[in-house]
Amino acid sequence: MSELDPTYYLYLSALLFSAGLFVVVSKRNVIFVLIGIELILNGANLLLATFSRINLNAQIFAIFSIVLTVCEVAIALAILLNVYRKYGTSNLDELQEISNE
Numbered sequence: 737m738s739e740l741d742p743t744y745y746l747y748l749s750a751l752l753f754s755a756g757l758f759v760v761v762s763k764r765n766v767i768f769v770l771i772g773i774e775l776i777l778n779g780a781n782l783l784l785a786t787f788s789r790i791n792l793n794a795q796i797f798a799i800f801s802i803v804l805t806v807c808e809v810a811i812a813l814a815i816l817l818n819v820y821r822k823y824g825t826s827n828l829d830e831l832q833e834i835s836n837e
Contacts, residue, residue: 746783748782749779749780749782749783749786752775752782753776753780755775756771756772756773756774756775756776756778756779757772757776758772759771759775760776764827764829765827766816766819766826767826770813773808777801777805778805780801781798781801781802784798785798
């Protein structure tokens, strides 16, 4: 089985990061923003995994980043559930209007 060139992994990492950044900037629903943040972090993890072929310290950073991602998702979903219970919406524009009143 032949291995792919690491350049392909770098391109895929950049694509994941760019797609996540686009979702975070363009969407107004909190769930979609969280999905965009996950795509950004997965792109960074793929980049670190690609560099781990050169240096083993990148694997440590990738594992640390995965742990931070899991913690971020758990906390963000808990906050989202509490906000939805209190205000009845998960749309960022509506939440900003509620906070300005």
